[in-house]
Amino acid sequence: MFPDKFEYYAPKSIEEAAKFLNGHEDAKILAGGQSLIPLLKLRFTSVPEIVDIGRIRGLDEIKLRGNTLEIGAMARTGEIADNVSIRGKFPVLSEAAGHIADPLIRNMGTIGGDLCHGDPANDFPAVMLALDAEFEISSADRKRTVKAEDFFLDTFATALEPGEILTKIKIQDTGSSGRYMKYKKYAGDFSILGIAVNLLLDGKEVKKCGIGLTNCGATALKAKEAEKFLEGKEISDENIAKAAELLLKVADFMDDDNGSVKFKEKLLKYLFVKAVKGIGGVHK
């Protein structure tokens, strides 16, 4: 099916895009189009104007500035999966990127679009929660920074207000390491469940712990109790098992075509143990 008619606008700068969005409340930003275009083509939604931010220079940059990784909102999923700095310093992020959809979609889809879409089955949000990322947001009259944990509000609902554009993702390099575990039915599928675990270790002791959950509720979830429990503790089978139980307190599962609540609880615990034990330096 063809989408309903819309006006197409391709600004050259964030300022130009923000100015346009300010006067056009119902306009939609187009990034990689991998979520928005199917919705338009199936006529699940229609919009009067599309603002294509794909021609704004520099918005796809990935840079390590000192101890801060900066990722432009238009950075493609495939580039994030392949980026050498990200692989070395934030393996949980490159691993998740490599599990998203298939190479065609990874070549087009962007990290900004994946985060702003607000789909609880998207993989990047959980990683951002585990890495305590911060998001830079611009609009016509202000710039603000929002923590990942304050960004994901509900299914397809984020902290973005009308007229706002996510411009940059910032992540601190603390010397931590992590894994992303995803369970899906077929290659290229969305997660039935996913979990991002990021640990800063001192020998066997956990100094800092970040855990984000994919598709375990209405939105991506930060497993704060399990994080707090592991901090200051040694990595042991007993502590991992106790933290795994705490994950179930935050998860909000339903029986559906992907499986029963019981199955999902078991799966989440299994993926968590696998992630923790797979983090570099934990098991020698």
Ligand SMILES: Cc1cc2nc3c(=O)[nH]c(=O)nc-3n(C[C@H](O)[C@H](O)[C@H](O)COP(=O)(O)OP(=O)(O)OC[C@H]3O[C@@H](n4cnc5c(N)ncnc54)[C@H](O)[C@@H]3O)c2cc1C
């Ligand atoms: C078959 C298929 C399988 C997929 N599998 C997965 C998967 O396994 N895991 C996964 O995570 N994703 C998956 N996706 C989704 C994919 O990652 C999309 O690329 C992503 O959800 C949206 O990114 P995009 O750049 O294409 O954004 P778009 O589709 O262009 O936009 C998505 C939404 O975000 C808004 N938006 C985009 N950028 C910004 C911005 N900078 N500021 C404010 N708002 C913005 C748009 O207005 C729109 O509402 C899949 C998609 C398909 C079609």
